[in-house]
Amino acid sequence: xxxxxxxxxFRATGRVMLPALGVLxxxxxxxxxxxxxxxxxxxxxxxxxxxxxxxxxxxxxxxAELMPIIIMIVRFxxxxxxxxxxxxxxxxxxxxxxxxxxxxVSLVWLLATNLVIVLLGGLSVxxxxxxxxxxxxxxxxxxxxxxxxxxxxxxxMADFYLVLTELALIxxxxxxxxxxxxxxxxxxxxxFTRRKGLMSVLCFVGISFAFSLITNLLGIQEVEYLNTVxxxxxxxxxxxxxxxxxxxxxxxxxQGALLYAATVFGLQKKLNLA
Amino acid sequence: MDWTFRGDQPIYAQLISRIxxxxxxxxxxxxxxxxxxxxxxxxAGVNPNTxxxxxxxxxxxxMVYSQRTAGRFVTEDVHLIExxxxxxxxxxxxxFLEGMGKLGYGRxxxxxxxxEEKEDAHGNSGM
Amino acid sequence: MAILECKNLSKHYGxxxxxxxxxxxxxxxxxxxxxxxxxxxxxxxxxxxxxLLTPTAGEVFIEGAKPGPASKALVAYLPDRDFLADWMxxxxxxxxxxxxxxxxxxxxxxxxxxxxGIDPAQRFKTLSKGTREKVQLILVMSRKARLYLxxxxxxxxxxxxxxxxxxxxxxxxxxxxxxxxxxxxxxxVESVLDEVIFLxxxxxxxxxxxxxxxxxxxxxxxxxxxxxxxx
Numbered sequence: 001x002x003x004x005x006x007x008x009x010f011r012a013t014g015r016v017m018l019p020a021l022g023v024l025x026x027x028x029x030x031x032x033x034x035x036x037x038x039x040x041x042x043x044x045x046x047x048x049x050x051x052x053x054x055x056x057x058x059x060x061x062x063x064a065e066l067m068p069i070i071i072m073i074v075r076f077x078x079x080x081x082x083x084x085x086x087x088x089x090x091x092x093x094x095x096x097x098x099x100x101x102x103x104x105v106s107l108v109w110l111l112a113t114n115l116v117i118v119l120l121g122g123l124s125v126x127x128x129x130x131x132x133x134x135x136x137x138x139x140x141x142x143x144x145x146x147x148x149x150x151x152x153x154x155x156x157m158a159d160f161y162l163v164l165t166e167l168a169l170i171x172x173x174x175x176x177x178x179x180x181x182x183x184x185x186x187x188x189x190x191x192f193t194r195r196k197g198l199m200s201v202l203c204f205v206g207i208s209f210a211f212s213l214i215t216n217l218l219g220i221q222e223v224e225y226l227n228t229v230x231x232x233x234x235x236x237x238x239x240x241x242x243x244x245x246x247x248x249x250x251x252x253x254x255q256g257a258l259l260y261a262a263t264v265f266g267l268q269k270k271l272n273l274a
Numbered sequence: 275m276d277w278t279f280r281g282d283q284p285i286y287a288q289l290i291s292r293i294x295x296x297x298x299x300x301x302x303x304x305x306x307x308x309x310x311x312x313x314x315x316x317x318a319g320v321n322p323n324t325x326x327x328x329x330x331x332x333x334x335x336x337m338v339y340s341q342r343t344a345g346r347f348v349t350e351d352v353h354l355i356e357x358x359x360x361x362x363x364x365x366x367x368x369x370f371l372e373g374m375g376k377l378g379y380g381r382x383x384x385x386x387x388x389x390e391e392k393e394d395a396h397g398n399s400g401m
Numbered sequence: 402m403a404i405l406e407c408k409n410l411s412k413h414y415g416x417x418x419x420x421x422x423x424x425x426x427x428x429x430x431x432x433x434x435x436x437x438x439x440x441x442x443x444x445x446x447x448x449x450x451x452x453l454l455t456p457t458a459g460e461v462f463i464e465g466a467k468p469g470p471a472s473k474a475l476v477a478y479l480p481d482r483d484f485l486a487d488w489m490x491x492x493x494x495x496x497x498x499x500x501x502x503x504x505x506x507x508x509x510x511x512x513x514x515x516x517x518g519i520d521p522a523q524r525f526k527t528l529s530k531g532t533r534e535k536v537q538l539i540l541v542m543s544r545k546a547r548l549y550l551x552x553x554x555x556x557x558x559x560x561x562x563x564x565x566x567x568x569x570x571x572x573x574x575x576x577x578x579x580x581x582x583x584x585x586x587x588x589x590v591e592s593v594l595d596e597v598i599f600l601x602x603x604x605x606x607x608x609x610x611x612x613x614x615x616x617x618x619x620x621x622x623x624x625x626x627x628x629x630x631x632x
Contacts, residue, residue: 001470004500012486079486086484090451091501092474193414269455273448281621284612285592315571319564320592321432322574324612 001093005101010108013075017067017109021116024064028120031057032127064117068109073182076102081190085273095268099183099260106179107172154235163238166245173252180259181207187266211255218251275301277318285320289328292318294337297348298359308338308346402465404429404548404579405450409459412445412603419445421603423459429547430576432593434611434622435583437600438630443583444481446600447550450581451478464547474503477546481553483533487526491519491536498540510543517565531562538566542573549573549580555589567593588623597622599629 034050080088080098088098126132141149147157185207189200275296279288296302308314311329315322329346332338336354340346349355374384403426410423420442427433435443448454449461452468463472485494491514499507514521517535525533538554551570555563570580570593584590591611599606606629611622618625 001501008486008497012488015488083482083484084486086453086478086480086482087486089453090473090476090478092470093501094470271453271455273453279592281588281591281623282615282619284615286612312572312574315574316568318592319567319571321595322571323430323432323595324592 001091002097002101005093005097006104009075009101009105012079013071013105013109016071017113020064020067021113024060024116025120027053027057027060028124032124035128061117064113068106068113069178069182071109072102072106072179073186075106076183076186080267081186081196081273085271089267089271089273095264099263099267102183103176103179107175110175110179111172155238159238163241163245166242166249170245170249170252173249173256177252177256177259180256180263184259184262184266187263191266191270191272193272207259215251275317277320279320286324286327286331289318289320289325290331293328293332294358295362297337297355298362302348304348304352304355305350306348307344308348310345403427403462404431404464405581406462406465407459408461410446410449410456410461411458412442412449412454413457418603420449423603423605425598425605425608427579427581427596429579431595432570432574432580432582434587434590434594434597435581435600436585436587436597436622436626438585441600442603443600444552445603447478447552447581447583450548451476451550475547476550477541477544477548478550479537479541479552479554481556483525483537485525485537485540488524490522490524491528492521494525494536494540495521498544502544504545505540506543506545510539513539513543513569531558534558535562535565538569542569545575545578547578549578551580551582553584554582555584555586563589587626588621591622594622599626601630 030053034053038047038050078084080102089095091098146160150156150160182204185204186200188203189198190196192199275292277292279285293302297304302308308329309317311322311326314329315325318325329338333340333346336351337349337358338346339349371384379387405425405427407423407425410420411418412420423446435446437443445454449456450463450468452473461468463475466472486497489497495507495510495514498505498510511521514536517532517539519528519532519536525536528536534557541549541551554566554570558566567590570582574580582590582594594611596608596610597614598608614620614622614625620628
């Protein structure tokens with residue numbers, strides 16, 4: 001069931017996301033071209049045109065960051081809380097699989113969009129600096145060099161991979177938590193009979209407020225902890241980093257679990273389609 | 275066959291009557307095979323359970339019989355069919371006489387009117 | 402086993418009781434009319450059976466199971482509105498149903514669509530209202546479910562479409578399944594019903610065989626309904 005739901009989720013959202021990312025890519029390429037062509041010898045008409053392309057690209061990049069979030073919200077609402085809900089909630093699939101399908105696909109689009117933006121940005125930088133890929137790669141350290149650099153401060157490759165993994169996990173988890181932030185707000189907002197939209201916004205604000213309150217309460221302890229630890233060595237510092245990452249990880253996990261429970265509660269026990 | 279129903283009588287009773295009429299009129303000849311319950315129900319626009327009930331009643335009366343896998347067939351008993359035809363006729367006559375009676379016609383007048391009708395019909399049949 | 406069984410089923414919204422103390426059981430092979438004026442609880446009842454609402458009190462069992470993914474596989478539901486993903490084509494909708502419902506017969510659906518001249522390559526949202534309703538009906542009726550829930554299937558369609566819908570319901574008849582038709586257009590569907598349930602202000606007023614109402618009351622179910630629910 002989950003696999004099938006994910007398949008249709010990708011199809012439904014891909015219809016908008018892929019063209020959007022395509023347009024973004026084209027615009028960035030055009031922008032790069034415009035920069036290359038901009039020249040004081042050009043007519044004012046062409047200059048204005050090229051500058052417009054640059055502005056459009058800038059707007060597109062900003063919009064691109066927002067795209068996955070907007071699509072995620074609209075999709076969740078349209079598919080689970082509007083008329084399509086009559087279809088989705090009567091499929092022989094559990095509420096859990098319905099929510100996870102959306103979470104996974106939203107996460108993929110969030111990561112993909114950011115990846116595309118980073119890649120396009122990198123290409124643009126390369127282009128502007130008039131380097132090519134080979135020159136860029138030459139500037140990065142090789143595996144051997146990296147190992148020697150780490151060894152010189154008492155670390156090894158395992159530490160490196162561990163930190164990378166922790167970082168990846170935290171990025172993924174915070175992506176999921178961001179999605180759940182919206183989903184829980186919408187699911188809870190729609191349990192109200194009237195003004196569902198307004199209640200969803202209020203729930204979102206309420207959740208944000210509640211969490212930042214808790215974060216502040218916990219954060220204070222964090223700072224104290226850091227102050228009391230004397231960083232004797234790089235390894236000691238690394239352990240502190242692991243500790244912080246670990247705490248963040250579990251805090252995110254707790255947030256996620258709570259928001260997930262709220263989402264499922266709203267969609268199951270309190271479902272009230274118009 | 276015309277399958278319009280009155281709302282105020284049980285449908286299964288009306289189905290029995292309608293199918294019997296079909297048999298008597300020759301639309302459903304003696305010994306012929308009846309369509310399946312589902313097809314009949316679809317044609318009549320009624321619930322298959324109701325059609326089944328009507329057919330079962332007709333079986334009890336002997337107007338139709340079923341052969342295990344072959345389906346349902348109209349009886350070949352001409353006497354029975356004739357009897358049913360007579361019963362319908364008797365009912366039509368009863369209703370007719372009742373209606374005429376309400377208009378105030380006596381038996382003699384009714385017979386005279388019928389005679390007129392018959393002569394008119396002969397006269398018109400030439401045209 | 403009864404296809405549907407309700408024990409003291411109730412749904413309250415705050416102080417308002419949309420459904421109250423409903424006890425009933427429906428056997429396989431029955432076509433049941435759920436009749437009542439607007440707001441009498443027909444849609445609430447149907448939503449409780451297919452899991453779109455959870456009861457405030459009481460229980461509902463579909464072939465002995467509470468509403469959940471397992472019961473949803475047995476129930477074919479046709480709501481009174483557009484409920485399909487409107488960006489998909491008709492053919493994609495058929496594949497969607499085939500994907501999620503094991504009891505769905507895609508060939509039957511395609512054949513019925515073809516018979517009505519519905520182009521499978523058309524996007525759902527571009528179809529006319531009447532065609533959309535037909536597509537939805539065909540998809541739901543092409544399932545070999547144990548319980549069909551049809552919420553106002555003939556309201557707002559032209560008479561020819563109405564005939565098609567009733568025709569489909571009869572043709573689709575399965576002695577192991579039950580069909581519940583919720584409607585307020587009684588005279589059109591009467592002849593198709595085995596049993597009728599009258600619902601008034603969330604309560605079951607009566608649950609009887611249609612023909613016995615005709616026999617004991619000497620009127621059609623439609624006429625009897627009007628008498629019972631006279632304003």
